Amino acid sequence: MAPLAAGAQTVPATEPVIDIHQHTNYAGRSDAELLRHQRALGVTKTVLLPAGSRYGLAVQAGGNDSVVVLAHSNPGEFVFFANELPDIAETEPVIRKYLGMGAKGIGEQKFAVEADSKSIDLIAGIAREYSVPVLLHFEYEHYNLNFTRFHKVLERFPEVAFIGHAQTWWGNIDRNHTQSVMYPTGKVAAGGYTDGLLADYPNMYGDMSAGSGLNALLRDEEHARGFLLRHRTKLMFGTDCNDRDGGSEKCSGGKMLAAIRRLASDKTVERSILYDNAARLMKTA
Ligand SMILES: [Zn+2]
Numbered sequence: 001m002a003p004l005a006a007g008a009q010t011v012p013a014t015e016p017v018i019d020i021h022q023h024t025n026y027a028g029r030s031d032a033e034l035l036r037h038q039r040a041l042g043v044t045k046t047v048l049l050p051a052g053s054r055y056g057l058a059v060q061a062g063g064n065d066s067v068v069v070l071a072h073s074n075p076g077e078f079v080f081f082a083n084e085l086p087d088i089a090e091t092e093p094v095i096r097k098y099l100g101m102g103a104k105g106i107g108e109q110k111f112a113v114e115a116d117s118k119s120i121d122l123i124a125g126i127a128r129e130y131s132v133p134v135l136l137h138f139e140y141e142h143y144n145l146n147f148t149r150f151h152k153v154l155e156r157f158p159e160v161a162f163i164g165h166a167q168t169w170w171g172n173i174d175r176n177h178t179q180s181v182m183y184p185t186g187k188v189a190a191g192g193y194t195d196g197l198l199a200d201y202p203n204m205y206g207d208m209s210a211g212s213g214l215n216a217l218l219r220d221e222e223h224a225r226g227f228l229l230r231h232r233t234k235l236m237f238g239t240d241c242n243d244r245d246g247g248s249e250k251c252s253g254g255k256m257l258a259a260i261r262r263l264a265s266d267k268t269v270e271r272s273i274l275y276d277n278a279a280r281l282m283k284t285a
């Protein structure tokens with residue numbers, strides 16, 4: 001795909017913003033539509049997370065080759081991760097191949113394996129060797145199962161940065177979370193499992209993207225202000241939305257951007273979450 005003309009950009013990028021969570025072909029969206037969506041939000045660098053060789057991350061997301069093509073045609077605006085199912089013969093050769101081509105991390109790991117397992121150990125071992133982060137989707141009874149054992153992985157791989165995402169990751173900011181609930185409402189009792197991982201493990205990071213991340217902030221804004229402040233060096237802005245326009249009523253990414261700007265206690269916290277933490281972790285600018 002040819003890059004858009006410079007004049008096509010609708011929002012001037014006065015401050016750089018990194019979006020750590022997007023997909024090619026997301027629910028059929030074209031590369032041109034994705035590029036326009038990101039520019040409309042004011043995102044200056046997007047991390048593309050490919051699917052593995054099967055399942056399309058359950059959203060028809062494109063695989064490794066699709067993210068390489070888009071990143072190479074717009075090198076200033078996109079970087080990419082490498083991915084594969086964690087429990088097949090191709091896991092290692094495929095992930096190594098795309099890390100060798102410049103992938104900045106491994107993910108989105110969204111597969112039906114135990115969170116604390118030989119499969120995730122295999123992924124973590126490769127990540128350690130290449131000094132790249134791993135992004136995981138935690139969803140009760142679906143992906144990376146038995147989340148509340150994940151600290152075991154953090155302890156086995158202290159050199160590897162892990163980035164948590166999705167419903168079960170966000171539900172567990174609340175000490176009183178019921179595991180089967182995907183989008184909990186009401187006040188948050190601070191000190192849930194996720195809160196503890198971010199506080200206690202230097203190698204645990206949080207991905208703000210999707211309806212789950214947005215819900216976690218908006219369900220209790222008073223809690224959210226404190227959460228952003230205490231984990232300001234760990235949280236990273238992401239969108240993971242599949243709308244075409246960017247900033248429209250259906251765009252959870254745009255709402256998250258506004259929520260971070262509103263709820264961050266000062267400009268330094270805001271910039272850390274929108275840019276600095278991801279730039280440091282992904283070794284990009
Ligand atoms: Zn995703």
Ligand SMILES: [Zn+2]
Nearest residue numbers: 241243251253
């Ligand atoms: Zn959107």
